Amino acid sequence: MKDHRVYEVAKQSFEKWNINVDNVLEQMKKVSISIHCWQGDDIGGFEVNQQELSGGIDVTGDYPGKATTPEQLRGDLEKALSLIPGKHRVNLHAIYAETNGEVVERDEIKPEHFRNWVQWAKENELGLDFNPTLFSHPKAEEGLTLSHPNREIRKFWIDHCNASRKISEYFGKELGTPSLTNIWIPDGYKDIPSDRLTPRKRLKESLDEIFKVETEASYNLDAVESKLFGIGSEAFVVGSHEFYMNYSLANNKLCLLDTGHFHPTEKVSDKLSSMLLYHDQLALHVSRPVRWDSDHVVTLDDELREIGLEIIRNKALDRIKLGLDFFDASINRVAAWTIGTRNMLKSLLYAMLLPHEHLKQLQEDGDFTERLALMEEFKTYPFGAIWDHYCSEMGVPIQESWLHEVKQYEDEVTLKRTTV
Numbered sequence: 231m232k233d234h235r236v237y238e239v240a241k242q243s244f245e246k247w248n249i250n251v252d253n254v255l256e257q258m259k260k261v262s263i264s265i266h267c268w269q270g271d272d273i274g275g276f277e278v279n280q281q282e283l284s285g286g287i288d289v290t291g292d293y294p295g296k297a298t299t300p301e302q303l304r305g306d307l308e309k310a311l312s313l314i315p316g317k318h319r320v321n322l323h324a325i326y327a328e329t330n331g332e333v334v335e336r337d338e339i340k341p342e343h344f345r346n347w348v349q350w351a352k353e354n355e356l357g358l359d360f361n362p363t364l365f366s367h368p369k370a371e372e373g374l375t376l377s378h379p380n381r382e383i384r385k386f387w388i389d390h391c392n393a394s395r396k397i398s399e400y401f402g403k404e405l406g407t408p409s410l411t412n413i414w415i416p417d418g419y420k421d422i423p424s425d426r427l428t429p430r431k432r433l434k435e436s437l438d439e440i441f442k443v444e445t446e447a448s449y450n451l452d453a454v455e456s457k458l459f460g461i462g463s464e465a466f467v468v469g470s471h472e473f474y475m476n477y478s479l480a481n482n483k484l485c486l487l488d489t490g491h492f493h494p495t496e497k498v499s500d501k502l503s504s505m506l507l508y509h510d511q512l513a514l515h516v517s518r519p520v521r522w523d524s525d526h527v528v529t530l531d532d533e534l535r536e537i538g539l540e541i542i543r544n545k546a547l548d549r550i551k552l553g554l555d556f557f558d559a560s561i562n563r564v565a566a567w568t569i570g571t572r573n574m575l576k577s578l579l580y581a582m583l584l585p586h587e588h589l590k591q592l593q594e595d596g597d598f599t600e601r602l603a604l605m606e607e608f609k610t611y612p613f614g615a616i617w618d619h620y621c622s623e624m625g626v627p628i629q630e631s632w633l634h635e636v637k638q639y640e641d642e643v644t645l646k647r648t649t650v
């Protein structure tokens with residue numbers, strides 16, 4: 231069957247359930263994912279006095295050809311973006327500042343250090359998001375930052391967060407789309423604490439001090455990201471989920487849920503509806519934890535599908551800032567971005583092609599047999615044909631044909647880096 235015919239037949243099977251596929255594809259075009267730059271260089275960054283990765287996170291693998299300059303990283307991102315349908319955003323960390331060989335302390339970083347990123351974002355019609363980097367730094371080596379007992383250390387990180395929020399404002403102003411500043415800190419203890427309250431009080435005070443400095447909401451939005459444990463903070467993390475869920479609600483900030491930051495049996499998909507009842511907006515770091523917060527590349531697994539379903543069936547696309555957070559150095563990094571981002575988009579498209587009102591009604595009526603039967607049958611509906619059509623309409627390769635382009639880019643660009 232010709233490609234177009236395959237699409238028409240697939241479309242009909244969804245349309246018999248009154249799903250308007252044309253409208254769905256228009257909705258898909260508006261989806262914007264915040265793609266994390268750090269998959270491209272194993273969270274190295276470009277600081278002049280670059281430090282070892284710390285903060286209880288780890289990148290494993292030594293696949294050749296990682297980006298080691300801003301130009302290389304932007305080039306690799308461009309390649310990945312050319313294989314992903316739609317217009318998206320790029321998420322930066324403070325360590326990606328460009329300081330012309332000058333040592334600039336983190337509490338001194340300025341918008342000018344991100345001028346090239348903004349110029350590039352304009353050229354590529356991208357939005358930008360931002361993260362202060364409170365790890366991989368001598369002042370974070372004790373595993374404490376905003377909750378550190380030493381006021382001087384706390385003040386350094388408070389100033390860094392505010393310098394970051396200024397950079398975010400600059401992004402928002404220049405690019406015409408608000409930039410999300412997400413604060414994640416590694417603070418915690420390896421072993422059972424004798425006092426949980428004092429560090430949390432200090433974190434609260436530090437955050438209050440940061441947010442006392444107002445920023446323009448149309449340019450900058452603030453988020454806080456929780457975590458359950460990290461390497462070296464197994465027994466206690468100061469910025470836990472309960473801490474930030476309450477802090478963000480009380481202070482009108484976005485609560486950011488990272489799908490790798492909960493107990494292995496806890497599901498972020500199950501949390502979204504509860505959070506949406508109380509928060510106007512939320513943020514996500516979609517990742518794939520394998521036994522721990524391992525940050526594997528996102529696959530189209532049950533949890534990713536469920537996240538897509540919760541976003542779409544609750545009409546929450548406009549209320550959730552969708553970001554990715556994985557880093558795998560054991561495979562081609564451009565492919566990692568492409569696979570993970572395409573999967574995130576697939577999960578949303580899959581969810582848009584389901585008859586949600588009917589399924590909800592079945593539940594209300596107690597017809598759990600039909601609910602299960604339909605939800606299972608839809609898993610093998612010709613969703614792939616609609617995805618392929620969407621990719622081809624958006625001018626990106628269909629099915630696995632993108633892999634050929636990644637391999638060619640690898641031969642011509644990334645592998646040449648290691649041989650120089």
Ligand SMILES: C[C@H](O)[C@H](O)[C@@H](O)C(=O)CO
Pocket residue numbers: 268273287361414455457488515523555
């Ligand atoms: C680079 C980190 O993954 C990121 O800043 C943070 O979001 C995190 O998830 C730490 O586990």
Ligand SMILES: [Mn+2]
Pocket residue numbers: 414455488515555
């Ligand atoms: Mn994260």
